[in-house]
Amino acid sequence: MSPDIRLAQQPEADELLGRSPLADLIGMLLDQQIPMEWAFAGPYTIAQRLGGDDLDAHEIAAYDPEAFAALLSAKPAVHRYPGSMAKRVQQLCQYLVDEYDGDPTAIWRDVATGRELLARLNALPGFGKQKSQIFLALLGKQLGVRPEGWREAAGAYGDEGSYRSAADITGPESLAKVRAFKQQTKAAAKAAAKKRAPAK
Numbered sequence: 001m002s003p004d005i006r007l008a009q010q011p012e013a014d015e016l017l018g019r020s021p022l023a024d025l026i027g028m029l030l031d032q033q034i035p036m037e038w039a040f041a042g043p044y045t046i047a048q049r050l051g052g053d054d055l056d057a058h059e060i061a062a063y064d065p066e067a068f069a070a071l072l073s074a075k076p077a078v079h080r081y082p083g084s085m086a087k088r089v090q091q092l093c094q095y096l097v098d099e100y101d102g103d104p105t106a107i108w109r110d111v112a113t114g115r116e117l118l119a120r121l122n123a124l125p126g127f128g129k130q131k132s133q134i135f136l137a138l139l140g141k142q143l144g145v146r147p148e149g150w151r152e153a154a155g156a157y158g159d160e161g162s163y164r165s166a167a168d169i170t171g172p173e174s175l176a177k178v179r180a181f182k183q184q185t186k187a188a189a190k191a192a193a194k195k196r197a198p199a200k
Contacts, residue, residue, distance in 0.1 A: 003143055006171050009037045013044035021104040022055045022096070023047070024143070026089055028135045028166070029126045034080050036166055037175075042078040046089070049074065057102035061093040091125040108145045114153030117145075133157045137167035 005017040007027065016023045023043035031039035047055050049071045050063075060068070068090060072082040079085040093102075100106035107124075111117040114136065121132035137157035139145035151158035157165050163177035 004170075005142060006175075007036065007040035007166055007169055008044065009172065009175065010041055010044070013041040016044045016047060016053070016055075020055055021143075022057055022093075024138070025092065025096075025104055025124070025135070026055065028131060028138070029088060029092055030079055030085060031131075031166060036169070036178075039079070040166070045076075045078050046072065057093040057096040057104070061090060061097045061102075063090065065090060088126045095123075095125050108139060108147070111147045113148050114140075114150035114158075117147055117150065118153040134165040134167055137165065141167050142170070 003018050005014050005024075007017055008014050017027060017040060020043070026043045026046070027040035030042045043055060046060075047053055050059065063071075065087065069083045069086040072078040072086040072089075096102050096104055107120050108117050111120065117139075118132055118136055121127055121135055122129060124132070127135070133154045134157050136150060137154040140150040140154065140158060151160070154167075156162065157167055162168055163174060163181050165178065168178055169175050
């Protein structure tokens, strides 16, 4: 049975996220500089434009780069920067093909510890430490992937009962809580920067 994912807040897009680990990875990759629901709806849009209802790393990696960029740029665009994100999605898929024979679940299938899984996620193109920790928390909290020490490896994103990231979103209510947390964090960072700025 597929997990009940609600990250895109659209039934068809969430259904794909629930059954496709590649869709989850691509959604996480797209989750920057745009609203989270837009990012996680992206994999479904890509699948539709490729003419199917699923995603395949081999197909995406082998796709003509210009045609793939055009596919993501068509209105409504998959991202605010569809050209550069198309390149990143293809790089991610190429890496999965080269390292894991195109199977994203191989990233976590045989890992013994959360730290090992974090290192594997960190090695993915487009995944920095923060993105890797959020995805690790998402795997543990919503997708049942829980190697030893996964919460610790995910840092604060692994905390139980937290509302910090995509890993904690299970519906509109939790989405609102995560939004509020992000706004508070942004405001606090702004205030701290203002304090540090030299007086004119």
